Amino acid sequence: MSGALYTRDILRLAVSIPHQSRLDKPDGTAEVRSRTCGSRVAADIIVSEDGRITDLGIEVNACALGQASTAILAAEAIGKSAEEIAAAREHLAGYLAGAEAQPGSWDNMEHLCAARDHPGRHAAIILPYDAILAAFVAHKNEVV
Template identity: 40%
Template structure:
């Protein structure tokens, strides 16, 4: 087994992660830390009139798998609501654990396939979705 499973696609996604930015309005925010790996994400979210994500900003301190997951979450989040985020987290978690054969409907998550056999990376991969869900639950 190689020392890491970072594919070119994972590294490219990790590098594509945007810098945190000011939002016009902050409706919800959360900061979560993965107890398994120490990754930290601080996320703020702005919602539309239907309580769906209009835009978000996140500061991510994570391995390349966590950064890639955060980039995929960010790329697919516009127009998503609480149920979408909860469904994505459940599907991704079940896929990583081997309980399902695909990562669900969130676009692009199958690129994280190399991490499925590395349970120590699962916390970092799930963290962006957990943080999104916490920020949506915090939304006023």
């Protein structure tokens, strides 16, 4: 059994989300909502010619776990491609589902371990990844 769900580290992350302002002229933007918990994440991205995030604006309305997950992702997102964000999302989702031994290799991901035993929180944890990936899709649709 994992320890406390809302640890000091989760709460610290939840109040320290980087890039917490929307961008004026994003290349791609998306807002996603969780049907299971009502969380909402909006993401704006600026993408380089080689398909990597050069700037990020993110707005989150979620529980502390969703906010902590957003903080972890936002701290890592600059310089990442859609494929790298998708791979991190799939690994984290696999961990939450019991298929992976660790939640991922990015800084602070180990703080999400306690959430594995709380499936009702999984949607909020995955939501920021879905928002950024949807912003990439919006960008690609604009470019085509």
